[in-house]
Amino acid sequence: MRLFIDSALADDWQAWLPSGLLYGVTTNPTLLKRAGLACELTVLSRLTAQALTLGAQEVHLQAWGGNATAFYDCGSRLAALAPGRVLVKLPITRAGCTAAARLIAAGQRVTFTACYDASQMLIASALGADYAAPYLGRIGDGGRDGHAELMLMQRALDGVASSTRLLAASLRQVADVSRLAAAGISHFTLSAGVLSALFEQPETLAAAAQFEADAAG
Numbered sequence: 301m302r303l304f305i306d307s308a309l310a311d312d313w314q315a316w317l318p319s320g321l322l323y324g325v326t327t328n329p330t331l332l333k334r335a336g337l338a339c340e341l342t343v344l345s346r347l348t349a350q351a352l353t354l355g356a357q358e359v360h361l362q363a364w365g366g367n368a369t370a371f372y373d374c375g376s377r378l379a380a381l382a383p384g385r386v387l388v389k390l391p392i393t394r395a396g397c398t399a400a401a402r403l404i405a406a407g408q409r410v411t412f413t414a415c416y417d418a419s420q421m422l423i424a425s426a427l428g429a430d431y432a433a434p435y436l437g438r439i440g441d442g443g444r445d446g447h448a449e450l451m452l453m454q455r456a457l458d459g460v461a462s463s464t465r466l467l468a469a470s471l472r473q474v475a476d477v478s479r480l481a482a483a484g485i486s487h488f489t490l491s492a493g494v495l496s497a498l499f500e501q502p503e504t505l506a507a508a509a510q511f512e513a514d515a516a517g
Contacts, residue, residue: 317354324358362389371399
């Protein structure tokens with residue numbers, strides 16, 4: 301099982317990465333914008349170094365550019381920030397897949413994002429991507445059963461004995477993690493809010509407080 305924090309906020313990383321709970325970090329231009337950071341190589345270089353220093357095993361950074369050539373060029377520069385540790389995130393569009401094929405052939409690691417359909421898992425698998433990240437919450441926003449869709453995606457990967465990992469994203473509550481894990485999904489990227497909620501079980505907190513009270517006499 302691998303858990304990632306989905307954030308570009310240094311405070312979030314500092315709060316969670318040293319805990320040992322997380323395997324790494326995922327971020328994208330939207331999260332950078334929310335954090336007040338420019339989507340620039342110099343900024344991402346600094347963030348990558350910080351994440352690795354704090355204990356991240358992997359840092360997933362999204363390439364930009366809008367066409368296959370730009371995606372490839374940007375992805376190559378991102379991967380070079382920490383070879384083998386930075387995974388290049390690409391949308392699972394035709395342009396993204398074309399760039400991904402070149403990056404993977406060059407030995408770079410790739411995570412596909414913006415996955416909404418089980419057929420896209422097969423594309424990711426055929427290309428040899430490390431991860432494919434479907435958006436649970438956004439699938440639900442579109443009127444579909446997001447949990448059922450992700451479970452179908454995992455079955456599709458299992459059906460072809462794929463090495464591509466489903467990285468569940470856009471989870472909005474702890475119950476999403478439990479439900480998907482029970483169905484065999486084991487890789488999640490979570491916001492700081494959902495990570496905090498994992499530790500807010502009232503009975504556990506009450507029991508811990510009682511232990512402390514009893515220890516004090």
